[in-house]
Amino acid sequence: MLIEAYLLCYKQIKFVRNATMARVAEKRIISTIFVSLHLIQTFSCYYSRTMSGIMELYKDIMENKSHPITKDWFLISGPGPVTMIIVSYLYFSLSAGPRYMKDKKPYELRIPMIVYNFIQVLFSIYIFYEGLMAGWLYDYNYYCQPVDYTDNPLSRRMANAVHFYFTCKLIELLDTVFFVLRKKNRQISSLHVYHHALMPICGWIGCRFLPNGHGTLLGVINAFIHIIMYMYYMLASIGPHMNKYLWWKKYLTSLQLIQFCIIFVHTFQIFFNGCNYPVFLTFLLNFNSLVFIYLFGSFYIENYIKNKEQKKNKTEKITKTANKME
Numbered sequence: 001m002l003i004e005a006y007l008l009c010y011k012q013i014k015f016v017r018n019a020t021m022a023r024v025a026e027k028r029i030i031s032t033i034f035v036s037l038h039l040i041q042t043f044s045c046y047y048s049r050t051m052s053g054i055m056e057l058y059k060d061i062m063e064n065k066s067h068p069i070t071k072d073w074f075l076i077s078g079p080g081p082v083t084m085i086i087v088s089y090l091y092f093s094l095s096a097g098p099r100y101m102k103d104k105k106p107y108e109l110r111i112p113m114i115v116y117n118f119i120q121v122l123f124s125i126y127i128f129y130e131g132l133m134a135g136w137l138y139d140y141n142y143y144c145q146p147v148d149y150t151d152n153p154l155s156r157r158m159a160n161a162v163h164f165y166f167t168c169k170l171i172e173l174l175d176t177v178f179f180v181l182r183k184k185n186r187q188i189s190s191l192h193v194y195h196h197a198l199m200p201i202c203g204w205i206g207c208r209f210l211p212n213g214h215g216t217l218l219g220v221i222n223a224f225i226h227i228i229m230y231m232y233y234m235l236a237s238i239g240p241h242m243n244k245y246l247w248w249k250k251y252l253t254s255l256q257l258i259q260f261c262i263i264f265v266h267t268f269q270i271f272f273n274g275c276n277y278p279v280f281l282t283f284l285l286n287f288n289s290l291v292f293i294y295l296f297g298s299f300y301i302e303n304y305i306k307n308k309e310q311k312k313n314k315t316e317k318i319t320k321t322a323n324k325m326e
Contacts, residue, residue: 069151069159070211075170075204076163082170082204086197089173093193097180106183110237113178117234123168124226130161131220135212142266144275147213159211165219166203172196191295202288205281214270214277215285218263225255253300257293264289 062071062078075081134157135145148155173196179187206215229252235242267285270277 066208067147067159067211068149069156070163070207073163073207075166076208079204082200085170085173086200089176090193090197093176093180093188097177098185101180101183107181109178109182110239113237114234116174116178117230117237120168120172120230121227121234123164123171124223124230127161127165127168127223128220128227130157130164131216131223134158134161136217136220140217142217143269144273144277145214146276147210147278155212158216159207162203162207162211162216162219165223166200166207169200169203172199189299191299194295195292198288205284210278210281214275215267215281217266218285221259221262225252225259228252228255250300250304253296253304256296257300260289260292260296264293 070076134154139154176188176192176196179185179192206219210216232246232249232252236246264286267282267289269275270282271279
């Protein structure tokens with residue numbers, strides 16, 4: 001009887017303890033739910049305010065900071081079209097294109113490439129000429145040239161040149177398409193893809209916000225470089241017998257480096273001369289110039305300095321081996 005009483009008492013104590021623990025657990029669960037709901041509500045409010053702020057900033061930039069002449073032009077009215085083009089370009093260049101060509105023979109494309117490069121030469125000549133005539137040959141100040149937001153003939157002429165420059169940057173994506181179809185995968189380097197993907201974005205920003213003024217010198221110099229570059233590509237695409245006339249290939253990279261150095265110095269002075277030109281976009285121009293100086297410099301060192309040394313060392317080894325055999 002005593003044992004049964006003890007067992008009954010133990011069960012009652014255990015029941016009470018379990019009930020107490022259950023109530024404590026229930027309170028903890030309810031407390032956790034309330035805390036979670038509070039955190040979710042707080043995060044939702046913060047997210048809503050953040051997204052609202054971002055949208056307001058986006059609207060302010062797109063409406064109030066855009067240039068009145070170009071903001072509604074073809075492919076300039078919003079970032080969506082150019083973004084889709086760049087994403088499609090990257091997908092084709094890095095994934096879809098190589099997979100499509102994996103088990104196929106490379107296309108020759110000699111005639112299309114000659115025509116394409118010749119057209120690019122003409123386009124570059126036009127941009128170079130228009131950039132000079134619209135300002136840089138006569139009216140523009142190389143020390144400081146603020147953006148002109150008025151709608152006058154010279155401002156509109158430069159804006160047309162900048163828009164055409166942007167369009168050409170999109171057309172130049174075909175460079176990579178030709179490489180893919182010809183299975184020239186070695187040519188599709190990180191530098192090549194980065195350069196071709198970024199330039200249309202820069203062109204869009206320039207056309208939307210700064211279609212005249214200090215930064216347009218970049219397009220003029222770049223067009224001049226592209227006259228020479230696409231002339232080289234056109235001659236190279238004619239056939240191997242033209243190679244003996246293309247000894248100046250390495251100087252193309254040198255010209256690219258000189259181009260970005262000029263742009264960097266020309267733009268960097270804005271930080272110190274009090275020029276009324278957007279500082280943030282000036283910073284982006286300088287940063288972009290430094291990135292390209294580094295990338296093209298690395299490419300030049302790797303392909304024209306190290307390779308030259310390797311070939312020289314290889315020749316010396318062959319000569320030494322031949323002398324020993326004698």
